[in-house]
Amino acid sequence: MLTLMYFARLREALGVSTEQLDLPPEVQDVSGLLLLLRSRGGAWEAELAEKRAFRVAVNQDMADSATVIRDGDEIAIFPPVTGG
Amino acid sequence: MLTLMYFARLREALGVSTEQLDLPPEVQDVSGLLLLLRSRGGAWEAELAEKRAFRVAVNQDMADSATVIRDGDEIAIFPPVTGG
Amino acid sequence: MTIRVQQEDFDLGAELLVLREGNPRIGAIASFLGLVRDINEGDAVAGMSLEHYPGMTEKALERIVEQAKTRWNIFDALVIHRVGDLKPTDQIVLVAVTGEHRGEAFAACEFIMDYLKTEAPFWKREQTPSGARWVDARESDEQAVERWR
Amino acid sequence: MTIRVQQEDFDLGAELLVLREGNPRIGAIASFLGLVRDINEGDAVAGMSLEHYPGMTEKALERIVEQAKTRWNIFDALVIHRVGDLKPTDQIVLVAVTGEHRGEAFAACEFIMDYLKTEAPFWKREQTPSGARWVDARESDEQAVERWR
Numbered sequence: 235m236l237t238l239m240y241f242a243r244l245r246e247a248l249g250v251s252t253e254q255l256d257l258p259p260e261v262q263d264v265s266g267l268l269l270l271l272r273s274r275g276g277a278w279e280a281e282l283a284e285k286r287a288f289r290v291a292v293n294q295d296m297a298d299s300a301t302v303i304r305d306g307d308e309i310a311i312f313p314p315v316t317g318g
Numbered sequence: 319m320l321t322l323m324y325f326a327r328l329r330e331a332l333g334v335s336t337e338q339l340d341l342p343p344e345v346q347d348v349s350g351l352l353l354l355l356r357s358r359g360g361a362w363e364a365e366l367a368e369k370r371a372f373r374v375a376v377n378q379d380m381a382d383s384a385t386v387i388r389d390g391d392e393i394a395i396f397p398p399v400t401g402g
Numbered sequence: 403m404t405i406r407v408q409q410e411d412f413d414l415g416a417e418l419l420v421l422r423e424g425n426p427r428i429g430a431i432a433s434f435l436g437l438v439r440d441i442n443e444g445d446a447v448a449g450m451s452l453e454h455y456p457g458m459t460e461k462a463l464e465r466i467v468e469q470a471k472t473r474w475n476i477f478d479a480l481v482i483h484r485v486g487d488l489k490p491t492d493q494i495v496l497v498a499v500t501g502e503h504r505g506e507a508f509a510a511c512e513f514i515m516d517y518l519k520t521e522a523p524f525w526k527r528e529q530t531p532s533g534a535r536w537v538d539a540r541e542s543d544e545q546a547v548e549r550w551r
Numbered sequence: 552m553t554i555r556v557q558q559e560d561f562d563l564g565a566e567l568l569v570l571r572e573g574n575p576r577i578g579a580i581a582s583f584l585g586l587v588r589d590i591n592e593g594d595a596v597a598g599m600s601l602e603h604y605p606g607m608t609e610k611a612l613e614r615i616v617e618q619a620k621t622r623w624n625i626f627d628a629l630v631i632h633r634v635g636d637l638k639p640t641d642q643i644v645l646v647a648v649t650g651e652h653r654g655e656a657f658a659a660c661e662f663i664m665d666y667l668k669t670e671a672p673f674w675k676r677e678q679t680p681s682g683a684r685w686v687d688a689r690e691s692d693e694q695a696v697e698r699w700r
Contacts, residue, residue, distance in 0.1 A: 295458075312525070317526065401673025
């Protein structure tokens, strides 16, 4: 089981703040997860396209496309941060 | 008439905080004034020697050896500053 | 190290007193206070709302402060960041660093702010006359953090 | 611009409130607070006394702040420097700068401190177990100010 979280503009655009997902066997890393999410089409395909600026964190650490994903992980997807 | 002021360690070493001096005709600039003061000998010669670190201000602006001195000027001689 | 993410306002003077309490070796405190401006990107801002990622925010800020402590000879650092609804002139963030001398305190304080701006998961949504909008990340913030790499 | 040379202590939080009052364009306040340390050059310091050159001090500080305002896009700056007898942990100096964004506020604040340290006529005399001594100027302060030239 994975916990997926979405924040700020992405949360609004995707219409979801949190979801639980059984870890699909073909998802081994962040890039695999993104492929899966894009395959949902619509806002998912548009917002998570390669050329869009967004960030992924795995277990609350900033990740990149090669970061490994394991069962039980907490994965967050969000726009570039704008605090401070 | 010149007003001469001495601060901090120099004030203590020279034993004077302020003095009034008629502007001597041979004093045209800071280097001329320093020559005159050194000619007093003792602590004056030692403390104001070329190799010693001290600063001179003319009318409350930092000066150098070529800064012109005129009648009525306020001239201060002091060690490198250590505030803040 | 003190890291706080909170809705409530804070008292900068009181926070600095706590930060330096009991350490007479401190000669320098550099601090930064961020405020809500009433204009951004040329538009009037009536207010803003700050969202964050609870848990990760604190972890990210702790890591940034740890890095600053490794890099400079400082005593301690404090980061307070507000979330929720804010209006112009409200305090958003306070970063303060204590050290023996000013150079390291200044550098560490600016380093923490630069990383906070690019790595701590906060997002601003501001209210303008043409509606609410999510604030875009600034290119200048990316450039600022590059200096430290 | 506010420049004050005074014996009395000051309230940093209250001073910053006055400095930013009535200007909702301010997004950043960088500040520096200098404190008396209980040790210097390896010796215990029981207290110190700060002498200055009245008149020139204010003039020198004003010129430093003017230079900072020419160099960076900042709103305002405040400098408070104490004179007279101080003891460890006492506040000596406060420099605060307001601006739209943090980069210019930080730079101007550090610039003002670096110049204050090398050009404003203040002198420290400290009490140590082996007697009172005038504090020597630090080579590192000369190096710090060279960066801006």
